Amino acid sequence: MPDGDIVHRKIKRLYQKPYKWLCEGAADSEECARILLTNLKRDLQARGNLPITLSQAMADRIEQTISSPETAKESDFIKLSREFDNIAQQADGSPDLKELVLRAGKAYLNDLRHGREVDIANTSDAIWSRYAHEVYESEFKERIPLTSDHHTGVSQEMLEQRIEAMQSGVDAGIQKFAQDAIKNQNIAKLSLPRRSSQKPIDLDENLLAG
Numbered sequence: 001m002p003d004g005d006i007v008h009r010k011i012k013r014l015y016q017k018p019y020k021w022l023c024e025g026a027a028d029s030e031e032c033a034r035i036l037l038t039n040l041k042r043d044l045q046a047r048g049n050l051p052i053t054l055s056q057a058m059a060d061r062i063e064q065t066i067s068s069p070e071t072a073k074e075s076d077f078i079k080l081s082r083e084f085d086n087i088a089q090q091a092d093g094s095p096d097l098k099e100l101v102l103r104a105g106k107a108y109l110n111d112l113r114h115g116r117e118v119d120i121a122n123t124s125d126a127i128w129s130r131y132a133h134e135v136y137e138s139e140f141k142e143r144i145p146l147t148s149d150h151h152t153g154v155s156q157e158m159l160e161q162r163i164e165a166m167q168s169g170v171d172a173g174i175q176k177f178a179q180d181a182i183k184n185q186n187i188a189k190l191s192l193p194r195r196s197s198q199k200p201i202d203l204d205e206n207l208l209a210g
Contacts, residue, residue: 010146022162023151033169041190050093051101051131057087058105059123077113104130129178
């Protein structure tokens, strides 16, 4: 796609190609997920290493304060929420970037607080993964409905079905990014998951058909 080919004015240039592929419906769900992840990786890399540092600092505070979720007190979670605010405020970086990581950290903390399933063994990975999902949601998924005239005339309902079909691939890719980011301590070394050997879901397949 030529650089000047903007087909959705509410989505930045980096995500035009994934959006175009979803609209056209010619690529399968796995290929759509991979082109989205390729561009999401570039977006995350452009944002730098600060989210790694913040995710680890928040994870360290959780580990220092809560030895077991079952024995944690309400006061522990209130204390941690305030400490997360301080961690973000004291960091040197873009306010918008810090807000994304802060939302990710507090979402993890909220799930832990209410007994929802969280990855307790890899807290840094889990918080960074939520940050990457925040970027994906805010820069791509949530922007798709912000036009009444989609490329190729495809309906919003159809686009939602195609996004849902590739969601597991996107989730797996973000999880792999998180593992790479925390392990390498560097956003430059993110890699996509290996391609599946299974037949990918057709984007126009009726997933409810028996």
